[in-house]
Amino acid sequence: MxxxxxxxxxxxxxxxxxxxTCPYHAWTFSPDGELVAVYSEKDFGDVNKSEYGLTELPCLERAGLIWVTLNPDSNLAIEDFLSGYDAMLADFGFDSWHLQATQELEGPNWxxxxxxxxxxxxxxILHGKTFGTDISNKANYYFWGPHAHLGRPDTTFEEYENLPESEWPVNQLLQGVWTIFPHISIASFEGGGRSVMISQLFPGDTPGTSKTIQYYLMQEAPETDDDKRAARxxxxxxxxxxxxxxxxxxxxxxxxxxFGAMKHVLYGRNEGGSQNFHKWVEAIVECSDEDLPRLFQTG
Ligand code: FES
Ligand SMILES: [Fe+2]
Incomplete structure (x- = not known):
């Protein structure tokens, strides 16, 4: 801004x-946010440029992703928010991956x-026609604070416990869905080569709507036409x-x-991901801003 x-x-x-450079009156800022030039400065009058740099937001680069807190006064450190989850996401190595495509879709309440x-x-059930009816309906849930990994029951971390770390089948262990609270999901695919779809939810114009940006990230940019087509x-x-x-x-x-006739919804014991998500939403809504660091450190 x-x-x-x-x-x-x-x-x-x-x-x-x-x-x-601002499209309105051409004030110009450096990449780190300093105001470096005021257009037609003599006419505008004196401005102390050092007081008009861009607002700095808490920002951290971890696991090849850039994390930003939109509140400049937030006292919740991004490390605390991550709850150790970034160490898991780092195994993807996203810092060297390739962004192949993005697309947007409209959805319901976030x-x-x-x-x-x-x-x-x-x-x-819902994806029987697309993913097939043979797909397992069970998940193992792992939580780092509000962030969750849904793994297939046939892939457990425990069975590799006695293997040296260099022999862990990292790609296999990264299968499943990785969610970043409160609005991102990362799931692995193979179309055109090793890839993930990152889905990022944003609020829509009304509480009942949301917008999702899907990013297709690939470990290597596809080279052949076949791989490009398969990715698409x-x-x-x-x-x-x-x-x-x-x-x-x-x-x-x-x-x-x-419609309002339904007073509550039910989450079963096999729906642990949603249970953890809604518990965290509730805890954060009830928590004062000052207490947020404690909530994340103890949660
Ligand atoms: S609002 Fe940006 S230069 Fe005027
Ligand atoms: Fe689904």
Whole structure:
């Protein structure tokens, strides 16, 4: 946000730049946020440039991902928020992966959309036509604070306990779904080569709607036309599954809940991901900002 009158310096996009120039009156900032030039400064009048740098947000690079807290006054350290989960995500090695494609879809209320990433109970039913009815409906849940890993029951960490770390089958152990509280899911695929789909949820215009950005990340950029096509097909398939199966169901469910006749929903003992998620949402909503670090350190 430009410190002159608040215009958007950059609305979207990616790339490299040596400076950011505001599209409104061309105030110019360095990549680390210093105000370096005021357009037509003589006419504008005196400005102490050192007081008009961009607002700095808490930011940390971990596991090849950039973590930002949107509240500049937050007292919750990003390390505390991560609860040790970044050490697990680091095994993907995302810092050297390739962003192949992105796409957007509309969904229901973010908590309903997010629930869809947190259980396998629905897989052979809702996704019977796409993933098949043979797919297991069971998951092992592992939690780092509010963050969760859903693993297949046939892949447990315990069975590798006595193997030296260098022999751990890391790719296999990284299968399943990795969620980053409160709005991201990471799931592994093979379309066009080793890849993940990262789904990031954002609020929609109303509480009943959300927007999801899907990112298709690949360990190596695909080189052959076949691999490029396979990556595209995998990504199209996932868009179909999420929008036509998960979110279509979620949007209808949202309408039903709005009706108000249902007083509570039930989560079974096999729906541990959603249980942990909603417990954390509740705990955070009830917690004062000052107490957040303690909640994450003890949770
Ligand atoms: S609002 Fe950015 S230069 Fe005026
Ligand atoms: Fe689903």
């Amino acid at each position: 430009c410190t002159h009158r608040g215009a958007c310096l950059v609305e979207e996009g990616r790339g490299r730049t040596h400076r950011f 908590k309903i959309a997010y629930d869809g990433y947190l259980d396998y109970y629905h897989l052979p 097909e995998q990504f199209d398939f996932l868009k179909y599954v999420v929008s036509e199966e998960d979110y279509k169901t979620g949007i209808a469910l949202q309408k039903n809940l709005n």
